[in-house]
Amino acid sequence: MVTFVQQFLNGLTIGSFYAFIALGYSLVYAIMKLINFAHGDLFALGSYVAYSFLVWASAALTAALGLWGALAVAMVVAGVSVAIAGLLMERVAYRPIYPAGRLPAVVSALGVSIFIENFIMLVWGPRYQAYRSEFVPVGYFQIGELRISILQVVILISAVILLGFLYWLIEKTTFGAAVRATAQDRATAALMGIDFRKVIRFVFTVGPALGAIAGVMVGLYYRQISFSMGWIYGLKAFVATILGGIGNIPGAMVGGILLGLLEAMFAGYVSAAWKDVIVFAVLMLILIFRPTGLLGEKVAEKV
Amino acid sequence: MRGIIAGLRNDPRARRIAVGIALALVVAYPFFASAYWVDVAFYLGLYTLLGLSLNVILGEVGLFNLGHAAFWAFGAYTTAILNTRFDIPILALIPISALATAGFAWLVTSPIIHLRGDYLCIVTIALGEIVRLALNNDPGGITGGPNGIFGIDRPRIGGLVINTPTEFYFLVWIIVVLCAWALLRLQNSRIGRAWNYIREDELAAECMGVDVRAFKLLAFTLGAALAGVAGNLYAAKMMVVSPESFTFMESCLVFMIVLLGGMGSVPGTLLGALVVSLFPELFRPLASYRMLIFGIALVAVMYFKPAGMWPRRRATFRSVIGREAGKA
Numbered sequence: 001m002v003t004f005v006q007q008f009l010n011g012l013t014i015g016s017f018y019a020f021i022a023l024g025y026s027l028v029y030a031i032m033k034l035i036n037f038a039h040g041d042l043f044a045l046g047s048y049v050a051y052s053f054l055v056w057a058s059a060a061l062t063a064a065l066g067l068w069g070a071l072a073v074a075m076v077v078a079g080v081s082v083a084i085a086g087l088l089m090e091r092v093a094y095r096p097i098y099p100a101g102r103l104p105a106v107v108s109a110l111g112v113s114i115f116i117e118n119f120i121m122l123v124w125g126p127r128y129q130a131y132r133s134e135f136v137p138v139g140y141f142q143i144g145e146l147r148i149s150i151l152q153v154v155i156l157i158s159a160v161i162l163l164g165f166l167y168w169l170i171e172k173t174t175f176g177a178a179v180r181a182t183a184q185d186r187a188t189a190a191l192m193g194i195d196f197r198k199v200i201r202f203v204f205t206v207g208p209a210l211g212a213i214a215g216v217m218v219g220l221y222y223r224q225i226s227f228s229m230g231w232i233y234g235l236k237a238f239v240a241t242i243l244g245g246i247g248n249i250p251g252a253m254v255g256g257i258l259l260g261l262l263e264a265m266f267a268g269y270v271s272a273a274w275k276d277v278i279v280f281a282v283l284m285l286i287l288i289f290r291p292t293g294l295l296g297e298k299v300a301e302k303v
Numbered sequence: 304m305r306g307i308i309a310g311l312r313n314d315p316r317a318r319r320i321a322v323g324i325a326l327a328l329v330v331a332y333p334f335f336a337s338a339y340w341v342d343v344a345f346y347l348g349l350y351t352l353l354g355l356s357l358n359v360i361l362g363e364v365g366l367f368n369l370g371h372a373a374f375w376a377f378g379a380y381t382t383a384i385l386n387t388r389f390d391i392p393i394l395a396l397i398p399i400s401a402l403a404t405a406g407f408a409w410l411v412t413s414p415i416i417h418l419r420g421d422y423l424c425i426v427t428i429a430l431g432e433i434v435r436l437a438l439n440n441d442p443g444g445i446t447g448g449p450n451g452i453f454g455i456d457r458p459r460i461g462g463l464v465i466n467t468p469t470e471f472y473f474l475v476w477i478i479v480v481l482c483a484w485a486l487l488r489l490q491n492s493r494i495g496r497a498w499n500y501i502r503e504d505e506l507a508a509e510c511m512g513v514d515v516r517a518f519k520l521l522a523f524t525l526g527a528a529l530a531g532v533a534g535n536l537y538a539a540k541m542m543v544v545s546p547e548s549f550t551f552m553e554s555c556l557v558f559m560i561v562l563l564g565g566m567g568s569v570p571g572t573l574l575g576a577l578v579v580s581l582f583p584e585l586f587r588p589l590a591s592y593r594m595l596i597f598g599i600a601l602v603a604v605m606y607f608k609p610a611g612m613w614p615r616r617r618a619t620f621r622s623v624i625g626r627e628a629g630k631a
Contacts (some may be wrong), residue, residue, distance in 0.1 A: 093602045100609030109600030118595040280429035
């Protein structure tokens with residue numbers, strides 16, 4: 001029972017990372033119909049930016065705001081700088097190529113992905129970097145044999161708040177309606193007076209920013225980051241996107257959490273070495289038997 | 304330059320002369336180049352073969368396959384396992400690897416062949432990862448885990464052991480030239496036309512009686528078979544195969560070869576392979592920056608030449624007339 005609860009909590013934590021990253025994929029896909037292969041690398045970039053920021057400023061910030069305050073500032077810094085990178089990427093590598101068709105855009109996305117990954121490697125070096133212990137909160141609650149770290153609790157609470165806010169923004173506000181309308185039919189949405197450039201700017205700001213926040217959380221949670229970690233997180237988050245239905249915002253959240261739970265349970269009870277295989281096998285099964293995802297996709301193209 | 308290309312396109316005799324010169328250069332190359340550059344040319348041949356094999360799937364039929372390394376790995380491991388366990392000679396394993404990989408491709412792509420566009424793309428990525436992870440996890444003790452399999456024999460023809468870079472160079476390029484020739488013939492066949500029809504408009508193809516599913520599966524099995532051959536050659540050259548050689552990055556490189564060259568274009572694939580395999584060599588002084596530049600270069604090529612560097616020319620009324628006139 002203790003193992004089960006422990007794995008369940010681990011699964012929820014990993015799942016919220018996937019949910020954050022999956023939202024970026026899903027938003028961009030919904031608007032641009034493009035798999036943004038560079039998204040996972042933006043996530044890694046966020047992790048590194050926060051790392052450097054914390055190395056530089058954590059002592060002063062911790063003295064002024066406390067450790068949690070310093071971490072919050074680091075997340076904002078990472079989120080803003082990666083959002084700028086995302087906007088720049090859209091302007092330079094996607095907007096000029098998009099009219100040429102979807103395949104050139106995919107290659108361009110791969111190019112950006114390779115660029116960012118190597119950029120990180122050149123700036124921070126090819127070895128693993130460790131989030132130092134002075135900026136990682138270490139406390140935990142002990143309930144019987146069960147041990148829950150405070151960090152895990154904070155990650156889960158902030159995930160609920162952020163994802164809830166985004167859900168409200170997309171599903172309940174006028175601007176959210178504009179985003180959803182653009183996802184359904186860009187031309188008609190434009191005729192209704194929706195500025196789709198604004199929508200595109202929105203998805204390339206919010207997606208990368210959420211990815212960066214996930215990057216900081218992963219750094220704090222596992223303490224170790226590498227320049228190439230973006231690709232595997234990105235790929236799994238994409239599986240989560242498909243699981244929930246591509247272009248479906250609540251779907252991406254549910255898909256992320258489900259995938260995290262599945263992975264943690266499989267790793268805990270069956271085999272850790274085969275857990276990634278199971279993730280990808282689930283992807284194939286979903287696409288074979290329920291190609292619109294568990295919650296249904298929100299885009300027009302049929303599978 | 305433009306005039307030369309136009310001449311090559313419209314005049315069959317000029318084209319034959321150009322192909323003849325190119326073949327003569329391929330034959331003469333190892334007698335002038337150093338062993339190192341002959342080795343580079345071997346890998347160029349290998350990537351060309353992989354590019355040609357993916358070109359059947361991605362270029363001819365327009366099926367996004369970003370997991371091509373899975374087929375390449377399957378061929379390499381088939382060769383490695385059968386050679387080290389049962390001492391079957393490498394060259395005899397070429398057709399066996401091709402057939403086994405084709406069978407594997409048929410098995411795994413049958414249930415997913417109906418998926419379109421990005422969905423197929425993501426499933427093939429997953430397939431590539433599943434194969435790599437499975438090889439890494441050593442199921443049943445046959446793949447050797449992360450260390451892979453070593454001690455693979457050299458290929459031999461009668462008494463001749465293929466060992467030096469030059470011998471390997473000729474082995475791979477003979478196969479590349481044969482494949483390129485066969486694939487060019489295929490483009491102008493009933494099968495090739497059906498493939499292109501599916502790529503241009505699947506629905507229309509289906510309405511005209513093209514069995515879309517069967518032709519897509521055929522493309523996948525044929526492409527996989529060629530990738531299996533490439534795997535065989537790779538295993539023979541390296542004498543060791545391990546999962547880390549068949550990463551997603553390799554699938555990406557082959558994907559880029561086809562798209563940089565031009566979808567469905569055989570000479571374009573050669574050009575794409577040339578760019579992808581020479582790029583790291585030419586930028587060696589810049590060592591760690593070269594992949595950074597490569598990323599930028601990809602974006603740039605897609606910006607300036609979205610159809611690839613040597614796109615396949617569509618058949619037009621005029622070009623068909625020109626061909627008929629050439630025959631007469």
